[in-house]
Amino acid sequence: MRTVGNDLVRHQLHENRKWYLGLGIVLTLFGLVLLASLPFATLSVVFLFGILMMIGGILHFVAAFKIFEGGTRWLWALFGVLYLVAGYYAFSTPVKTAVVLTNLLAIVLIVAGIIRIFSAIIFKAYQGWGWILFSGLLTLITGIIILMSPDASFWVLGLFLAIDILFQGINYLTLASYIKHEVPQSSADV
Missing domain, CATH: 1.10.287 (Helix Hairpins)
Incomplete structure (x- = not known):
């Protein structure tokens, strides 16, 4: 019974692989276009x-x-x-809204960075605390840079959107490649 379920899943993955590939290409291109026009x-x-x-x-x-x-x-x-x-x-007022949203994002990053730094100090006795500290410092510095940059409201939100869409596209391309090369065909496809 388990084999029938696995065959069905493999069949559906292979049947939808072209959709994953197409979506990956579209999202990757769209992410690159957005990166070029922040x-x-x-x-x-x-x-x-x-x-x-x-x-x-x-x-x-x-x-x-x-x-x-x-x-x-x-x-x-x-x-x-x-x-x-x-x-x-x-x-x-889209420009003012962009300024407000960008400043809110910077403040959230600063607060999150401070919380991570304190968490790293609290968990200093445990292995991996250095990565938490590094993450906190990076988040804190990112928030400060965004808050201090006078033109950040014209590119930061767009950068976050473009990177998210780009990585979603890459994720779908990777999934399509994985299905093609690593997932065996089901007996129904053969």
Whole structure:
């Protein structure tokens, strides 16, 4: 019985390998294009943020009037208004939104770096604490560089998006290659 399940999984992997390959190529190319045009990529992030905030606002309104009752209803409706305002702000002032989001990202990186450094100090007696310290220092320095760079809001968010999409593409290409070279064909494919 286990062999039938394994054959089915192998068959599905080989059947979908071309989709993984195609998606990998598209995402890799898209990531490279975004790397070449970081201000455009940053604006894409800002507009995506705006869309998600507006969707969140609508969902909060739906929840307020379809799920909740009494005082909590109005609290959810207030959250819906705040989400919609944030989404509108992202669309109407994308550069300011990019500055705000970039500064928030830098602050989060600085706080995360400090927490990792303290964690490394606490776990100094354990093997591998040096990697935690290194990670904390790197995260802290990255946050400081972003916060100190006057033009960071024009490229940082785009860089994060471009690198994420590029690595997703590489991941799919690697999966397609692995399936082709390492996963044996099922008996149904032979």
